[in-house]
Structure formats: structure tokens, C-alpha cells
Amino acid sequence: MNGFERPSAAAVAAVTRELADALGDRCSANETVRRQHAHTLTWGENQPPDCVVVPRDAREVVRVVQLCAARRVPVIPYGTGTSLEGHVNAPFGGVCVDTSLMNRLVAVHAEDLDCVVEPGVTRKALNEQLRDTGLFFPIDPGADASLGGMVSTRASGTNAVRYGTMKDNVLALEVVTASGEIVRTGRRAKKSSAGYDLARLFVGAEGTLGIVTQITLRLHGVPExxxxxxxxxxxxxxxxxxxxxxxxxxxxxxxxxxxxxxxxxxxxxxxxxxxxxxxxxxxxxxxxxxxxxxxxxxxxxxxxxxxxxxxxxxxxxxxxxxxxxxxxxxxWAAVGLRPGAKAVATDICVPISRLADCVGETQRDIAATGLVAPIVGHVGDGNFHVSILVDMDDAAEVARTEKFLERLVARGLAMEGTCTGEHGIGQLKRKYMASEHSPATLAAMRAIKQALDPLGVMNPGKIL
Amino acid sequence: MNGFERPSAAAVAAVTRELADALGDRCSANETVRRQHAHTLTWGENQPPDCVVVPRDAREVVRVVQLCAARRVPVIPYGTGTSLEGHVNAPFGGVCVDTSLMNRLVAVHAEDLDCVVEPGVTRKALNEQLRDTGLFFPIDPGADASLGGMVSTRASGTNAVRYGTMKDNVLALEVVTASGEIVRTGRRAKKSSAGYDLARLFVGAEGTLGIVTQITLRLHGVPExxxxxxxxxxxxxxxxxxxxxxxxxxxxxxxxxxxxxxxxxxxxxxxxxxxxxxxxxxxxxxxxxxxxxxxxxxxxxxxxxxxxxxxxxxxxxxxxxxxxxxxxxxxWAAVGLRPGAKAVATDICVPISRLADCVGETQRDIAATGLVAPIVGHVGDGNFHVSILVDMDDAAEVARTEKFLERLVARGLAMEGTCTGEHGIGQLKRKYMASEHSPATLAAMRAIKQALDPLGVMNPGKIL
CATH class of the missing domain: 3.30.70.3450 (Alpha-Beta Plaits)
Known part of the structure; x- marks a missing residue:
């Protein structure tokens, strides 16, 4: 959020003390722990939070948010740390909320093809636990991501062409908002027209509007x-x-x-x-x-x-x-192609009719720019990834890569596509928001952010 | 919106004059026209707007909204008037924006399975125009509704069990918001993670957050x-x-x-x-x-x-x-069962496992209450309709029907369902919002309404 200011050292120290009182050893300000909970994949800077808390339930998340909001200290939700655009960095410091202990499968309603999970459950762990039900959850980003993180980035993956993305497979959410209140949006009915679709608003909001504490997911029958x-x-x-x-x-x-x-x-x-x-x-x-x-x-x-x-x-x-x-x-295979290089993984998505043009032009650009950059893609959705292997010690190569990424996004947008089909905006794609969206559209997003998080403490520096 | 006040007669007169200057005979304050543009189906009161305008394009909609907002006069969007919960009534007076002249099929991208339409295109007119493409648009509420209205009520229909609802079939929207700005949300890519999903927020907002002026829809191949x-x-x-x-x-x-x-x-x-x-x-x-x-x-x-x-x-x-x-x-068939009676059409939606219980209990309730009330339903979604044929001159029967409707909603909610699967809230189901949603959830909806429509002029008295 523009205008957000890093809290004072005194405010951070006070919150850290209060959190340690509340959560005991589930609050850590250890340097290694903090760095592990910041951005570690691709080339963004690692910007660690001031401390990391590991709540056990929504009630504890409420407490954390209340303490942070009272002193205007940022709150950054964390799943498995596998997001790619700097979503879990703490550019203004603050408190990382690690959801890994909130990993219960709360309920499976096999007869309704749905289940209720906490945000720290990973996609593989969920499918493991569903094994005997004849049901599965299809959304599969590359990493074994947490479902809370997948909600927050509006993740998809290889099955999306048939089963849709997180947008299509979330029935209901429980979210702790900046005011420390628990908002429940949606019920177990398969569809509803009862008011604003807040679930879809929180899906893809990257923790900037609240922290997801429970998710009701649609399941699908394992095919015959x-x-x-x-x-x-x-x-x-x-x-x-x-x-x-x-x-x-x-x-x-x-x-x-x-x-x-x-x-x-x-x-x-x-x-x-x-x-x-x-x-x-x-x-x-x-x-x-x-x-x-x-x-x-x-x-x-x-x-x-x-x-x-x-x-x-x-x-x-x-x-x-x-x-x-x-x-x-x-x-990881791409990373292995050039040992020592950093892999910069990016994604764009275009209307399917423009896919061949977009991939073709991108390949020519890769060759002309002299990059090592394999392409994989969920091409049924018009979505593809470029993993650029960059020697971070070579400033000229880094600069060339940055220019290449800008051209890639411009190419996708010119084809009526989007700068990200599934990775999200985080920090690193914020600069493209003004190319993808009009000023009025961005103003509407900012107005919603301001309405739901007037202090700007929820994951500041992301998306907007 | 709580607290909204009817504008002064002077304000309304001034706006009507300004609109007549701007739109000529496409602005009417004729009594019959006004009443035709208010709620006419089921048993809600007819609350006509002060005047009806028929803009030709988004630019004219912007002008209408700007004139109304300047004098805090309500703006009520109107498609075909086939909504069932009083969505098009003007409880505070104001200006009805009839979108029937905005009925162009702007583009068909057959190769991408999408099209761009103006909001006044009806679902049958769209499919008629798609006939030679091998594609169709599946969402089919009972009436030949306008696509703008279908967006606004988050409509579904008989095909939703396979093709989803409007939520699932809108790729992008152009919306004129209360500030008189044009917000475009979403592009033609099949999926995106680039910021808040404003399209899904406007879908089902019943015109309370803005007026839809263009819609990009997903199409589907006509099955072999x-x-x-x-x-x-x-x-x-x-x-x-x-x-x-x-x-x-x-x-x-x-x-x-x-x-x-x-x-x-x-x-x-x-x-x-x-x-x-x-x-x-x-x-x-x-x-x-x-x-x-x-x-x-x-x-x-x-x-x-x-x-x-x-x-x-x-x-x-x-x-x-x-x-x-x-x-x-x-x-209409139900109406024919009891000539002279008014048909009160309602809908609820429950998890599929509770469908038989819910329909069964409802049938017993109908019998015990002594109502004439056939049931139809999109049962694959757990969604069903009761059309109650009420003699409006029989106050006791009207009262019995009101109590029956309250029990029906309570039954659906107790089964983890929703008070409406597809008709929307409008005026007549507002009283159930507090049963379906928690205070924190309603507060979040109100905060969003306030953020995007601070003067409260967009279709006041609906949803919230």
C-alpha cells in the first residue's frame, strides 16, 4: 500500500514481547527462522519479518492480528514459502504468521463432494487423507503448496483446464480481517446469490485483505x-x-x-x-x-x-x-540445467488463439537475448512459464533478463492476456499492474483495500 | 443502504430536466413507463422510479450516473424486469437506467470460445446470433433475461450443474461505478492472478456497486x-x-x-x-x-x-x-393453476446430500399450511423453487405464506444452504441476510459498498 510506513523499533519490540507472552516458543525472532520465512525462490531480495509466529487456530490468529494492528505492525501470512513473486517478504518488517500448525482436515463431506480444511494443509497431504473416499482435490501448482497459499494466489496448475482454478473450487472461506474479526463467506451450498461474493474477493488477494483460517473446498470423484x-x-x-x-x-x-x-x-x-x-x-x-x-x-x-x-x-x-x-x-529440473544460476520463474496467460504466437515470439526473444530459459505450460489455458537461469554475478545478464521479462509481459498484454495466470503479483509484478489495469480499476482495488484494511497492516507492499 | 434518504423533489426535478436535455425522448417521466420499470413479478409492491432513461452506450451511462450522483439521486439499472425479489424497484425514487438499447453483440472470438456483449442483449438473442458459430452460451434462467441482469443476480438455470453459473462464465466486465468512472476488470485470458477479482465482485452485486456496460462471456461448443x-x-x-x-x-x-x-x-x-x-x-x-x-x-x-x-x-x-x-x-404454468392468484416464486439451495430432506419437509409444510405451491428445481445443484399461488385479497393466506417462506429459508440455512441459489436478494430477501451471514461478514460487505459507492446512490435499498 502506498504510504505505509515501517513501524518504529519500539512498536516492533513491544509486539514481539506481547506475542511471545501469548504464544510462548511459537513466537521466534531468530535470524535464521526469520530469513527462512521470507522470499527464498527466484531472484527477489530476502526481506525477513521481525518475528515469526506459529498459531494453532483462528482464535490465535485473531490475537496476533489484534496485537499487530494496535501498533500498526505488518502481518504477513505464510504457507510453505513456495510462492514466486515475493509474496512472503516483509519489506516493512512485521510479523510472519506461519500456518503450518493449522493443518487439520476439519471435515470431509463425501456425499456433497466437499471438505473443510485449515490453511496449512498442503495439496498432497489433503489428497493423501482423501485416498479412501474416492474423491480428490485437483488443483496442483508445481510445489506441494499449502491450501491457504493456493487460495491467496488464486493458484491453478495442470488440471485447471478441466477442473478450473482455486477461484472455481473454493465454496467458502473463514478469514481473519485487519480488524481482528472473523469473516465467514459462503456456505456449503454449491451456489448462492446471497450478497457480495466475498469468497472470490479473498481468493487471489495474497493476504492483503486478511488471513485465511479455514477453507471449504469442492472435491471431485476420482475418475473411473x-x-x-x-x-x-x-x-x-x-x-x-x-x-x-x-x-x-x-x-x-x-x-x-x-x-x-x-x-x-x-x-x-x-x-x-x-x-x-x-x-x-x-x-x-x-x-x-x-x-x-x-x-x-x-x-x-x-x-x-x-x-x-x-x-x-x-x-x-x-x-x-x-x-x-x-x-x-x-x-528444479530447470535449475539443474545451469548449476549456480538462479532460476527466475515467471508466468503469463493469453487467449488460447494467441498461444502459438506468444510462445513462438518468446522463444525467438530468448534466443536473441542469449538466455537459458526452458518453457513449460498449462497450454490448454493459454498459460505458460519461462524459467530463466540467470548468473546473478553477471550484471549485464541480470539487466538483459529484466528487459526480457518486461517484453514478455508487454507481449502477453498486447495479446489481451494477463501478466500472471497463476503465480500472482506479490512484490515483483506490481510494476505491471498499471499496464494491465486502468487507473479507475486500480482505484477500485485500492478503495477495497482501504475499506477492509484501513491501517494497511495486512501484507503491505504486495499487489497494490 | 441504511441511512439513505430520498432526494428532494427539487433535486429529482433538476436531474430529470438535465437528463431530458442530454437524452431527449430517451428520458421519460411518464407514469405508465415508470410503473413498467419497477417490480412487476411476484408480490412485492411496485415502487416506480422518478424517470426512466434509455442510454445507447457506456458514455451515456457515465453521464447519467454523474448527473444523478451530483444530486444524490438513486440510479437503478434495468434489464428485462424479470428479476423476482424487487431488484428493479425504486424505494427512494430515482432514475431507472433501461439497458435495452445497449443490445449489441460487440465481438465473437470463436477461436477463443468467448464473446463480448452489451448488457441489454438477452440470452436467447445471444444464442440466436451465435447459431452459425457452433458455440452457445449455456446459462438459462427461466425468463429470456438480459445478460446484464444475469450478471447482476449471479444467475444460473438448468445447465449450471454442468456449465456453472454466471460467476463461472464471465471473463471480464466493464462497469460504470458511482464516481462515473469506467472500471474494466478482467481480460480475455481464461485465468489471471493479477490482483483482486473485481469481476466476481460485480457479478451478483445487483447494481449496488455500479452499472454493467459490457460483458466478456465464456462460450461453449454445441455438443456433438x-x-x-x-x-x-x-x-x-x-x-x-x-x-x-x-x-x-x-x-x-x-x-x-x-x-x-x-x-x-x-x-x-x-x-x-x-x-x-x-x-x-x-x-x-x-x-x-x-x-x-x-x-x-x-x-x-x-x-x-x-x-x-x-x-x-x-x-x-x-x-x-x-x-x-x-x-x-x-x-407461467404455475400461475395458470390458480387464476387470479399472484405467484410468489422463491428459491433456496442446499448441499446435495440434504436435498431430499429439504424438498420433503417443504412439501409437508406446504400441505400443512394449505398452500397451492408446485416445486421445480435445478436439483443437480441442490437448488429448488417453490411457486406459491397466493390470493392477495386473503390477508390470512398472505400471512400464512409469509410464515411459510420464513420457515423455508430457516430450513435451508439449517442444512448449511443459502436463502437464494440464483434469484438474488433484492429487497424481499434482505431480511434473511442477517440469518445467513455473520455481523462481521455483513460489515465487510457494507465496507465495500461504502468504498465503491460512498453516496449510496447505486440501487439503494437492495441486498444490504
């Missing part, structure tokens, strides 16, 4: 049949064009992921896959046995129309799991 | 194969239980609608259908030829498990159209 496969293409453009045709044909593909040749090479090295090092689509179909067969057949035909193939199946669950694990490890 | 059918059940409970089992099994039914025996009788009378007068499910499947056959077979098995059947197909498009037209005409 799943089939996944790999399809090589001669060029990235051919793979993108096949993706566009697949989506436009209405084929209900569950996942359709692009890896460019460099990312395949990285995955082969990191995950020992032995895949052909050309652009690939990883696809998956969910349905009945017959339905999955039919979908796969149609996809094979579309791929062939764009010179793709052969389309090879991973029929065994363990092969499938290995394939998708490799996809989820693409960030 | 559609099959629809009618399945009778011995009891409403059996039909609900079959619905629950269908949803829980993950069968991707496109529509699954309940009509109770009384509604079937009404439909037979109104639409000359000749259906068996028992509880019925109307179902529809979308997919490939093989997929649709498979889904229908599975549904038939589920129905039989609950003593339903025989499941009869309407294979011809004209039979299917007649069936769904009858479903959409259910409000």
Missing part, C-alpha cells in the same frame, strides 16, 4: 479411468496449434502440458525419463474406460494433423505418476 | 450429441435420491430438473405435454454419440435403483425443445 500419454511435435508452434485445435474441438482433456525441447532435456537429466528431446505435449484424459479411449483416439488424430506423434501411452499408474512428477519438478 | 429424456418417480424423495446418486457417481449430466406432480399437472395444462402426473426428472446429456449413450444408460440404471422409470427419450430436437420450453415456462 485415467489415461496419460506423451506426444512429440516437430516444433513448439505445432504443439501449440494442436493444443488450440484440441480445446476448440471441445475435447474434455484433463491435462495438456507443453514442454519445449530444453525443458525435456532438463527433465530427462533430473528425472531420468529418456523422453525424445523435442517439444512434447503431456496429456491426460479422465472418464469412463470407453470415454477415455474415445478422447485419446481423437487427440491422436488432432496431433497427427499437426505432424505430432507417435502418441505413446503411459498405461501403468506408476509410469503416469513418474511423468507427472517430472512435470511438477520442472522448476 | 444431445439426448434428453423424462423419468417418472413414485415420490419426490425417490427422484431426489436418484439425483443425489447421479451427482455423487460423477455422471456429467448437463441438466437434471425436478418437477413435482403438481408442477407436471401445471405444465400439462399450460404446454399441452401429456406427461404422467407423478414426480419427474427431466435430464439431458451432452457429449459424443457414444458418450451420451453411455451416460443415459448409467442414468437409467441409477433411476431404476430408486424405483424410477421408464426413462423415455425425446430424440427429436423439436420434442426436446418443447420439453425444455415447458420447463422454462414453469412459472
Amino acid at each position: 479411468a485415467i489415461s496419460a500419454g506423451v506426444c512429440p511435435f516437430p516444433t513448439v508452434r505445432a504443439a501449440c496449434d494442436a493444443t488450440i485445435a484440441t480445446i476448440q474441438s471441445g475435447l474434455p482433456v484433463a491435462r495438456i502440458e507443453l514442454l519445449d525441447a530444453l525443458q525435456v532435456k532438463a527433465a530427462n537429466l533430473y528425472s531420468k525419463l529418456g523422453l525424445p528431446e523435442t517439444p512434447l505435449l503431456l496429456v491426460e484424459f479422465h472418464g469412463t474406460d470407453a470415454g477415455v479411449r474415445e478422447q485419446a483416439g481423437r487427440f491422436g488424430e488432432i496431433a497427427a494433423d499437426f505432424s505430432g506423434g507417435p502418441f505413446e501411452w503411459a498405461t501403468k499408474p506408476e509410469d503416469r505418476a513418474r511423468l507427472w512428477q517430472a512435470r511438477h519438478d520442472s522448476y | 450429441a444431445i439426448s434428453a429424456g423424462v423419468c417418472p418417480f413414485p415420490t419426490v424423495r425417490a427422484a431426489c435420491d436418484a439425483t443425489i446418486a447421479t451427482i455423487q457417481s460423477g455422471l456429467p449430466v448437463a441438466r437434471i430438473e425436478l418437477l413435482d406432480a403438481l408442477q407436471v399437472k401445471a405444465a400439462n395444462l399450460y404446454s399441452k405435454l401429456g406427461l404422467p402426473e407423478t414426480p419427474l426428472l427431466l435430464v439431458e446429456f451432452h457429449g459424443t454419440d457414444a458418450g451420451v449413450r453411455e451416460q443415459a444408460g448409467r442414468f437409467g440404471e441409477i433411476a431404476a435403483d430408486f424405483s424410477g422409470g421408464p426413462f423415455e427419450w425425446a430424440t427429436k430436437p423439436e420434442d426436446r425443445a418443447r420439453l425444455w420450453q415447458a420447463r422454462h415456462d414453469s412459472y
Whole structure:
């Protein structure tokens, strides 16, 4: 928030003392702990909070927020620290609220296809606990992120093309707002027209409007049949064009992921896959046995129309799991391509018809700029990632990378896309907000921030 | 908004004069026109605005809002007047903004499965204009409502079980806010994490935060194969239980609608259908030829498990159209059951597991209260409607109906449902907001209203 000022050392010391009184050893001002709770991924600066608290429940979160608000000390929510745009940094200092102890699966309503979780539950832990219910939660960012963090960044992942993003899979939220009150928004009914959709407002607000303390999530039935496969293409453009045709044909593909040749090479090295090092689509179909067969057949035909193939199946669950694990490890695989380099992971999203153009122009830009930067993407949504491996000691390369990122965003926006499909704004993409949104739109966002957090203590320096 | 005061006669006269200067004969203070633009359906009072304007574009809407705001005169947006909870009434007088001339299909991006429309386009007009594209817009409230109105009530309808509601099918909005500024929120990318989700905030805000002047909608491919059918059940409970089992099994039914025996009788009378007068499910499947056959077979098995059947197909498009037209005409069919009575149409929505209980208890309540009140429902979403036919000259019956409605909402809320799944709050359900939402939640909604409309001129007396 513009105009927010770092609290005085006395205010911080007083809050830290009060929090230690309230939470005992679940409040720490240890230097290492503090640095671990600030931004650690990609190239942003590490800006540690003044202390880290680990509340056990919403009541304790209320207490923390009240103490901080009383002295205008920032409150920064923290899940697993896997966000990529500096969301968990503390540029004005303040108190990091680590939600890792709020990790209970509160209820599973299998008959209603929903569940209630605390924010510290991670996506893998949730699916582990759902294993016997025949249900699963599909949203899967690369990291094993916490669901609170996934709510806050409006996360998506590989299944979003079929199951939607966090926006579509949150039924209700409990949020502690800056006033220290608990706001519950939404109920367990599948839809409602009863007033403003506050749940959707908190989804993607990156902790700037409050701290999520409970989440009611939609679940989905584990499909009767799943089939996944790999399809090589001669060029990235051919793979993108096949993706566009697949989506436009209405084929209900569950996942359709692009890896460019460099990312395949990285995955082969990191995950020992032995895949052909050309652009690939990883696809998956969910349905009945017959339905999955039919979908796969149609996809094979579309791929062939764009010179793709052969389309090879991973029929065994363990092969499938290995394939998708490799996809989820693409960030770490990319890091392995250039030891010692920092990986700058970015994402943009464009209308699907512009995908091939956008990826193609970006690849040419990468080559012209002389960067090592594999591309992977949730291409069914028009969303793709570039992981740029930067030698942080080479100032000229850092500068070139910064200019490249600016061109990437400008390219996406010029194609009616967005500067981030799923990573969020955090600190590092704030500079693009004025390009993506009009002054009136930004003014409306600021007015809402001011209305719900008049002191500006909730995660200041993010989004706006 | 609490505390809003009716503007002085002088202020209203001045605004009316200024609007007439600006819009010529597209500004009317004619008594009949005014009354036609206030609440006309169900039993709410007709509270006409002071004048009605018919702007041609967003620029004119900005002018109208600026003139009204300057004199603190209310602005009430109007689509087709088919909302059911008094959304278009003018309890404080003011200016009705009729969007019927803003009825252009601005763009169709078939390759991206989206289109851009003005708010006065109706859902049928849109689908008519999309006919040659192979795409359609699925959201279908009973009336041929305007898309601006559908955005504003967060409408859904029979296809929502498969395609979602307006919340899920709006990509971006252009909204004129109380300050007379144009806010654009969202772009054409299928997803974004770039800041607050203002689009979802305006969806369902019932014009209390601004007037929608342009809408970017997601479209869907017309399915290769559609099959629809009618399945009778011995009891409403059996039909609900079959619905629950269908949803829980993950069968991707496109529509699954309940009509109770009384509604079937009404439909037979109104639409000359000749259906068996028992509880019925109307179902529809979308997919490939093989997929649709498979889904229908599975549904038939589920129905039989609950003593339903025989499941009869309407294979011809004209039979299917007649069936769904009858479903959409259910409000008018209900009205026909008791000539001279007023139809009070209400809706609630509960978690699917509670559907059979909720409908069953409601039917017993209807019988015990001595009401004529057929039930229809988008039961796949746990959402159902009761149309109560009330003799408005019988004060005791009116009072009994009011008590019945209160019990219906209390029943839905006790089952973790909502007081409205799709009709919205308007004026008539405001009294339930405090039962559905906590004081902190309502305070957050009021803070947002205050932030975006500090003078309270946007559709006052609605929602909050």
C-alpha cells in the first residue's frame, strides 16, 4: 500500500514481547527462522519479518492480528514459502504468521463432494487423507503448496483446464480481517446469490485483505479411468496449434502440458525419463474406460494433423505418476540445467488463439537475448512459464533478463492476456499492474483495500 | 443502504430536466413507463422510479450516473424486469437506467470460445446470433433475461450443474461505478492472478456497486450429441435420491430438473405435454454419440435403483425443445393453476446430500399450511423453487405464506444452504441476510459498498 510506513523499533519490540507472552516458543525472532520465512525462490531480495509466529487456530490468529494492528505492525501470512513473486517478504518488517500448525482436515463431506480444511494443509497431504473416499482435490501448482497459499494466489496448475482454478473450487472461506474479526463467506451450498461474493474477493488477494483460517473446498470423484500419454511435435508452434485445435474441438482433456525441447532435456537429466528431446505435449484424459479411449483416439488424430506423434501411452499408474512428477519438478529440473544460476520463474496467460504466437515470439526473444530459459505450460489455458537461469554475478545478464521479462509481459498484454495466470503479483509484478489495469480499476482495488484494511497492516507492499 | 434518504423533489426535478436535455425522448417521466420499470413479478409492491432513461452506450451511462450522483439521486439499472425479489424497484425514487438499447453483440472470438456483449442483449438473442458459430452460451434462467441482469443476480438455470453459473462464465466486465468512472476488470485470458477479482465482485452485486456496460462471456461448443429424456418417480424423495446418486457417481449430466406432480399437472395444462402426473426428472446429456449413450444408460440404471422409470427419450430436437420450453415456462404454468392468484416464486439451495430432506419437509409444510405451491428445481445443484399461488385479497393466506417462506429459508440455512441459489436478494430477501451471514461478514460487505459507492446512490435499498 502506498504510504505505509515501517513501524518504529519500539512498536516492533513491544509486539514481539506481547506475542511471545501469548504464544510462548511459537513466537521466534531468530535470524535464521526469520530469513527462512521470507522470499527464498527466484531472484527477489530476502526481506525477513521481525518475528515469526506459529498459531494453532483462528482464535490465535485473531490475537496476533489484534496485537499487530494496535501498533500498526505488518502481518504477513505464510504457507510453505513456495510462492514466486515475493509474496512472503516483509519489506516493512512485521510479523510472519506461519500456518503450518493449522493443518487439520476439519471435515470431509463425501456425499456433497466437499471438505473443510485449515490453511496449512498442503495439496498432497489433503489428497493423501482423501485416498479412501474416492474423491480428490485437483488443483496442483508445481510445489506441494499449502491450501491457504493456493487460495491467496488464486493458484491453478495442470488440471485447471478441466477442473478450473482455486477461484472455481473454493465454496467458502473463514478469514481473519485487519480488524481482528472473523469473516465467514459462503456456505456449503454449491451456489448462492446471497450478497457480495466475498469468497472470490479473498481468493487471489495474497493476504492483503486478511488471513485465511479455514477453507471449504469442492472435491471431485476420482475418475473411473485415467489415461496419460506423451506426444512429440516437430516444433513448439505445432504443439501449440494442436493444443488450440484440441480445446476448440471441445475435447474434455484433463491435462495438456507443453514442454519445449530444453525443458525435456532438463527433465530427462533430473528425472531420468529418456523422453525424445523435442517439444512434447503431456496429456491426460479422465472418464469412463470407453470415454477415455474415445478422447485419446481423437487427440491422436488432432496431433497427427499437426505432424505430432507417435502418441505413446503411459498405461501403468506408476509410469503416469513418474511423468507427472517430472512435470511438477520442472522448476528444479530447470535449475539443474545451469548449476549456480538462479532460476527466475515467471508466468503469463493469453487467449488460447494467441498461444502459438506468444510462445513462438518468446522463444525467438530468448534466443536473441542469449538466455537459458526452458518453457513449460498449462497450454490448454493459454498459460505458460519461462524459467530463466540467470548468473546473478553477471550484471549485464541480470539487466538483459529484466528487459526480457518486461517484453514478455508487454507481449502477453498486447495479446489481451494477463501478466500472471497463476503465480500472482506479490512484490515483483506490481510494476505491471498499471499496464494491465486502468487507473479507475486500480482505484477500485485500492478503495477495497482501504475499506477492509484501513491501517494497511495486512501484507503491505504486495499487489497494490 | 441504511441511512439513505430520498432526494428532494427539487433535486429529482433538476436531474430529470438535465437528463431530458442530454437524452431527449430517451428520458421519460411518464407514469405508465415508470410503473413498467419497477417490480412487476411476484408480490412485492411496485415502487416506480422518478424517470426512466434509455442510454445507447457506456458514455451515456457515465453521464447519467454523474448527473444523478451530483444530486444524490438513486440510479437503478434495468434489464428485462424479470428479476423476482424487487431488484428493479425504486424505494427512494430515482432514475431507472433501461439497458435495452445497449443490445449489441460487440465481438465473437470463436477461436477463443468467448464473446463480448452489451448488457441489454438477452440470452436467447445471444444464442440466436451465435447459431452459425457452433458455440452457445449455456446459462438459462427461466425468463429470456438480459445478460446484464444475469450478471447482476449471479444467475444460473438448468445447465449450471454442468456449465456453472454466471460467476463461472464471465471473463471480464466493464462497469460504470458511482464516481462515473469506467472500471474494466478482467481480460480475455481464461485465468489471471493479477490482483483482486473485481469481476466476481460485480457479478451478483445487483447494481449496488455500479452499472454493467459490457460483458466478456465464456462460450461453449454445441455438443456433438444431445439426448434428453423424462423419468417418472413414485415420490419426490425417490427422484431426489436418484439425483443425489447421479451427482455423487460423477455422471456429467448437463441438466437434471425436478418437477413435482403438481408442477407436471401445471405444465400439462399450460404446454399441452401429456406427461404422467407423478414426480419427474427431466435430464439431458451432452457429449459424443457414444458418450451420451453411455451416460443415459448409467442414468437409467441409477433411476431404476430408486424405483424410477421408464426413462423415455425425446430424440427429436423439436420434442426436446418443447420439453425444455415447458420447463422454462414453469412459472407461467404455475400461475395458470390458480387464476387470479399472484405467484410468489422463491428459491433456496442446499448441499446435495440434504436435498431430499429439504424438498420433503417443504412439501409437508406446504400441505400443512394449505398452500397451492408446485416445486421445480435445478436439483443437480441442490437448488429448488417453490411457486406459491397466493390470493392477495386473503390477508390470512398472505400471512400464512409469509410464515411459510420464513420457515423455508430457516430450513435451508439449517442444512448449511443459502436463502437464494440464483434469484438474488433484492429487497424481499434482505431480511434473511442477517440469518445467513455473520455481523462481521455483513460489515465487510457494507465496507465495500461504502468504498465503491460512498453516496449510496447505486440501487439503494437492495441486498444490504
